[in-house]
Every structure is written in structure tokens, then in C-alpha cells.
Amino acid sequence: MTSKILVIGEVNGQFPHVFSKLADLQQKHQFAFALIVGNLFAHPLTATAEDEESIASLLNGKIHVPVTTYFALGTQPLPPAIISKLESAEEVCPNLYFLGKRTVMKTSEGIRIVALGGQLDANITAGASKDDYPPYYGETDAKILKGATTADILVTTEWPTGVRTRSAVPFNPTEQPLEQHCLADLCSALKPRYHFTTSLGAFYEREPFFHEKNEEGAYPITRFISLAEYGNDKNQKWIFAFSLDPKAALPANPPEGATASPLTTSDKKRGFPGNANSGAQYTYEHDKRPNKRRRGPHKAPSASECFFCLANENISTHLITSIGDNAYMTTAKGPLPTSTTFPKLGFPGHLLIIPMAHQPTLANMEEEERQNTYAEMQRYRCSLNNMLKSAAGEEYGSVTWEVSKSSLMHTHWQYMPVPAELIRNRSVEAAFKALAKNQNYPKFEEADVGDGFEETSDFFRVLIWDPRKQADQYQSFVLRFDEKIRFHLQFGREVMGKLLKLDQRVDWHSCGQTQQQEEEDVAKVKEAFAEFDFTE
Ligand SMILES: *[C@@H]1O[C@H](CO)[C@@H](O)[C@H](O)[C@H]1NC(C)=O
Numbered sequence: 001m002t003s004k005i006l007v008i009g010e011v012n013g014q015f016p017h018v019f020s021k022l023a024d025l026q027q028k029h030q031f032a033f034a035l036i037v038g039n040l041f042a043h044p045l046t047a048t049a050e051d052e053e054s055i056a057s058l059l060n061g062k063i064h065v066p067v068t069t070y071f072a073l074g075t076q077p078l079p080p081a082i083i084s085k086l087e088s089a090e091e092v093c094p095n096l097y098f099l100g101k102r103t104v105m106k107t108s109e110g111i112r113i114v115a116l117g118g119q120l121d122a123n124i125t126a127g128a129s130k131d132d133y134p135p136y137y138g139e140t141d142a143k144i145l146k147g148a149t150t151a152d153i154l155v156t157t158e159w160p161t162g163v164r165t166r167s168a169v170p171f172n173p174t175e176q177p178l179e180q181h182c183l184a185d186l187c188s189a190l191k192p193r194y195h196f197t198t199s200l201g202a203f204y205e206r207e208p209f210f211h212e213k214n215e216e217g218a219y220p221i222t223r224f225i226s227l228a229e230y231g232n233d234k235n236q237k238w239i240f241a242f243s244l245d246p247k248a249a250l251p252a253n254p255p256e257g258a259t260a261s262p263l264t265t266s267d268k269k270r271g272f273p274g275n276a277n278s279g280a281q282y283t284y285e286h287d288k289r290p291n292k293r294r295r296g297p298h299k300a301p302s303a304s305e306c307f308f309c310l311a312n313e314n315i316s317t318h319l320i321t322s323i324g325d326n327a328y329m330t331t332a333k334g335p336l337p338t339s340t341t342f343p344k345l346g347f348p349g350h351l352l353i354i355p356m357a358h359q360p361t362l363a364n365m366e367e368e369e370r371q372n373t374y375a376e377m378q379r380y381r382c383s384l385n386n387m388l389k390s391a392a393g394e395e396y397g398s399v400t401w402e403v404s405k406s407s408l409m410h411t412h413w414q415y416m417p418v419p420a421e422l423i424r425n426r427s428v429e430a431a432f433k434a435l436a437k438n439q440n441y442p443k444f445e446e447a448d449v450g451d452g453f454e455e456t457s458d459f460f461r462v463l464i465w466d467p468r469k470q471a472d473q474y475q476s477f478v479l480r481f482d483e484k485i486r487f488h489l490q491f492g493r494e495v496m497g498k499l500l501k502l503d504q505r506v507d508w509h510s511c512g513q514t515q516q517q518e519e520e521d522v523a524k525v526k527e528a529f530a531e532f533d534f535t536e
């Protein structure tokens with residue numbers, strides 16, 4: 001379904017006029033919704049008596065908002081009266097909603113909006129910004145939003161670095177907008193159809209740009225548009241109307257006048273179209289092998305409720321220890337070991353390596369995503385092994401396990417240190433085999449199933465690393481099973497619980513930590529991992 005949308009730039013307190021203009025336009029055009037991408041309100045410190053009055057009128061219903069309107073967090077703090085309203089209600093007044101600082105949402109028209117409001121504050125280094133209202137964000141906020149994986153509309157306050165490269169459109173602002181690398185990364189990751197920002201006295205609409213061809217051979221296209229402010233004296237556009245069909249197919253060829261993406265990502269590992277001098281990269285052909293294993297829709301509808309989906313507003317972001325391009329790492333909630341199980345570490349060391357993609361198995365992912373995701377998960381595992389070696393020499397090895405089951409919600413790996421002695425005398429291997437036998441499961445085989453694509457059934461695998469070996473070497477055992485087996489999802493934890501004599505901690509619910517303990521463990525992991533974190 002195609003929806004008409006109206007986008008508005010900086011309002012800076014002039015909303016009585018803007019909403020009245022919006023009411024006229026709404027009568028003619030029937031917009032599905034409006035988006036205000038700049039500051040809606042005047043700065044509280046410089047607000048005039050008139051501004052205060054407008055806010056009061058808005059809150060007590062004297063100013064009518066004619067259509068569902070979402071407003072972004074801009075460069076200025078919100079007025080205290082608006083914040084206190086938002087703390088107790090979803091809307092400021094009928095039809096007026098705050099987009100939030102770091103948001104992934106879907107409108108009732110099925111349009112997916114991702115927003116990151118405010119300005120980058122380099123001081124927010126410890127993690128994501130915790131407050132919803134101050135107009136600052138940290139790089140972690142931008143990285144977390146990459147977990148949204150797609151967007152129809154991206155709204156940011158600042159510009160992505162380099163977006164004007166290769167653009168012939170003139171732009172003469174009195175003040176250059178601030179540009180951020182983390183926003184270039186975010187835009188490159190999400191490939192939104194539209195990316196809106198603001199630029200005070202000047203309007204800028206870039207030539208559309210195309211990203212790398214996707215798996216279906218089509219080009220994601222982004223239109224970057226920066227709106228001027230209401231009431232600017234140069235007659236620059238502060239309002240922009242367009243139609244959007246979130247289901248529209250992507251073009252097989254870049255549209256006339258489009259350029260390659262100007263956004264260079266900070267990811268140095270692979271090439272990016274923004275750096276390409278020739279078109280050679282765009283003719284990249286992916287393997288046309290039919291993918292027998294792919295079942296169901298590419299993005300399961302339950303992603304918004306999934307606790308492994310990074311962009312889900314309800315996940316515990318304080319557990320995140322590192323965010324890569326295709327996977328991220330968190331501490332386990334209710335870890336099996338305690339802070340004293342591995343004295344040389346001083347933290348439980350039970351970690352989760354989670355793909356960004358919301359898929360039940362690695363095999364369910366499209367080829368390129370699957371390969372990149374698997375490679376990055378292995379990279380995390382290796383880096384963690386190097387961390388163990390640095391902390392404990394050859395005293396601790398590691399065990400990593402995965403349940404690959406097509407009925408699961410979101411696949412992931414669990415990683416845990418283990419005394420190397422138990423690996424060397426083969427107690428770890430024996431423990432997995434013994435519990436499988438005890439449960440009447442099929443036998444473990446020694447095999448490496450890689451990214452799982454060649455597998456035709458569900459399986460459980462465990463990768464065992466002996467610290468005398470290189471960090472990327474491992475022994476791999478796989479237990480393949482079918483729907484006749486009621487495979488216990490906590491099998492890996494049960495084995496490790498028995499092996500480490502932590503039986504009473506097998507049920508993670510009984511290992512709850514306070515948020516403060518969790519945050520302390522996360523800080524310790526981050527400190528130990530910093531040197532080995534390839535995503536920094
Ligand atoms: C960041 O911290 C420094 C030093 O404490 C301070 O001078 C600066 O104003 C801070 N920046 C922001 C945006 O708060």
C-alpha cells in the first residue's frame with residue numbers, strides 16, 4: 001500500500017503556525033502521517049513567554065494536531081513540561097508522538113522507521129545512552145540500531161560522513177551540518193529508502209544513491225534529504241511530501257541520475273561500493289545454488305518481541321559487551337559459572353555470540369549474510385580465546401555450543417571457559433557424550449558443519465578449544481537429530497553444569513543477578529576483551 005507522508009524540518013517552537021499549515025495540507029492530501037525531523041520546541045533556556053504559552057496550549061488541547069505526527073529528538077533539550085507529559089503518557093496531545101532517541105518502529109501502514117536523535121557525545125563511551133530525553137547519543141546507540149537491519153525511513157539529527165561526495169547538487173548553508181562516521185555506518189547497514197535530517201538555513205536533496213546489489217540482484221536505493229527550518233529567510237524548503245510503498249520492489253538497475261553510495265564505512269575489512277572506481281563490483285554474481293534449507297519468510301514477524309534482536313526496545317542493552325557488523329556479544333543472563341569459578345578471570349565468562357539477523361538457524365540466512373555472520377561469530381570465539389590465553393595462559397580452554405533447530409526464534413552460540421585439564425583428559429568430550437546417551441539422543445560425531453548450509457537436519461554442535469592450540473583451532477562434535485527427538489534446549493548448559501559441579505546452577509532462573517552485578521560483570525568483560533575486540 002502506498003502512503004503519502006509529509007516531512008517537516010526545524011520548527012523551533014513555531015508549531016502553532018506549522019500545525020495550522022499542516023491542517024490545510026492535510027485536507028488536500030490526506031497524509032498517512034507527518035514526521036518532524038528537527039527540533040519541534042524552542043530551547044528551554046531561551047524560550048520566550050510566547051513559547052511557554054504555545055506549549056501550554058498544546059498540552060491543554062487548544063492547538064489541534066491534524067494528523068498522526070511523530071517528532072524527533074533534535075539538537076535541543078525538550079521542555080520540562082513535555083518531558084513530564086511523556087513520562088506519564090504515550091502522546092504529548094492527541095496525534096502527537098515522540099519518536100524517541102533510539103527507536104525502531106513500524107507505523108500502522110507497515111512503514112519501518114528507525115531514528116537516532118540528538119548529537120554525538122563522545123563522552124558516552126561506557127555504553128548506550130541511558131536517558132531518553134537529553135539530546136545526545138553515543139556510538140553504541142548507532143551500533144545497536146544497525147541491529148534493525150532494514151528501514152524504510154531513517155531519521156537522524158546529524159549527517160552521515162561524506163554524504164555529499166559525488167553529488168553535484170549545490171548546498172550553501174551558513175553553518176555546515178555535523179557529520180558522523182557512525183551514522184554513515186548506520187545508513188550503509190540499514191539501506192533506508194529515505195534518510196531525513198535537517199540543516200537550518202538550507203535545503204539539500206542529494207541525488208539518490210545505490211548500495212551494493214542484494215541477494216536478489218536488486219539495488220537498495222537511498223534518498224538523502226535534509227530540510228531547512230520553518231521561517232528561513234532564503235525561501236528554502238522546510239517541508240517535503242512524498243509517497244512510499246514499503247512493499248515496492250527494489251529496482252534491478254540504479255535509477256537515472258543515481259550515484260554509487262558516497263558513504264565509506266569505518267569497516268576496513270571489506271570493500272564498499274563507496275570506494276569503488278570501477279563498476280566491476282556491482283556485477284558480483286551470487287551462487288545460484290537453490291537453497292533447500294530456507295524455510296518461511298526471510299524476516300520472521302516475531303522479530304519485535306525477540307530478545308536476541310538487537311533493535312528490540314525491550315532487550316537488556318546493558319548486557320552488551322561488543323557489537324560487530326553481523327553479530328554481537330553479550331554476557332549470559334543468569335550465568336552458569338560465578339565470578340569465582342575462574343579465578344584468573346574474576347568474572348563468569350559465560351557469553352553469548354548472537355547474529356544480527358533474526359533467523360532460527362545460520363542455514364536460514366541468505367548466502368552472503370550467512371557467510372559473513374558465521375565468519376564473524378568465529379572471529380568473536382577466537383578473540384575470546386585469545387582473551388583467555390592472555391588472562392590465564394594455558395589454564396583455561398573454551399567450549400562453544402549451538403542448537404541449530406528450525407523451530408527456534410533466533411540462533412546464537414554460548415561460549416564458556418573450562419579448565420584446560422578437563423579438555424586434555426577428554427572429560428569435556430566424555431561429558432557431552434554421556435549426557436546424550438543418558439537422554440537417548442543420537443550419537444555425537446566428530447565433524448565440522450561450518451555455517452550449517454550443507455546440513456539437512458537439526459543439530460547440536462560443540463566446539464572445544466585447547467589453549468595449547470591456536471585460537472582458531474578447535475575440535476568439533478555434532479549431534480544430528482530430527483523431530484522425533486525432544487531435544488532439550490538447555491542441553492549444553494546441563495552438561496557444563498554437571499562437569500563443573502555447578503548442578504544447582506543449571507537452571508538459569510536460579511542464577512539471577514542484580515542489574516548492578518550484571519553491569520559490573522559487563523565492565524570486567526569489556527576491560528578484558530578490549531585488546532581483542534576487532535569491532536573497535
Ligand atoms: C565531555 O567531557 C569533557 C571533559 O569532561 C567536557 O569538557 C565536555 O564538555 C564533554 N562534552 C559534552 C558534549 O558533554
Ligand SMILES: *[C@@H]1O[C@H](CO)[C@@H](O)[C@H](O)[C@H]1NC(C)=O
Pocket residue numbers: 304305312313314
Ligand atoms: C516492550 O515491553 C512493553 C511492556 O512489557 C510492551 O508493551 C511492548 O509491546 C514491548 N515492545 C516490544 C517491541 O516488544
Ligand SMILES: *[C@@H]1O[C@H](CO)[C@@H](O)[C@H](O)[C@H]1NC(C)=O
Pocket residue numbers: 421422425427
Ligand atoms: C580429568 O581431570 C580432572 C581434573 O584434574 C579430574 O578430576 C578427572 O578425574 C580427570 N578425568 C579423567 C577421566 O582422567
Ligand SMILES: [Zn+2]
Pocket residue numbers: 303306307308309357358359409410
Ligand atoms: Zn530475533
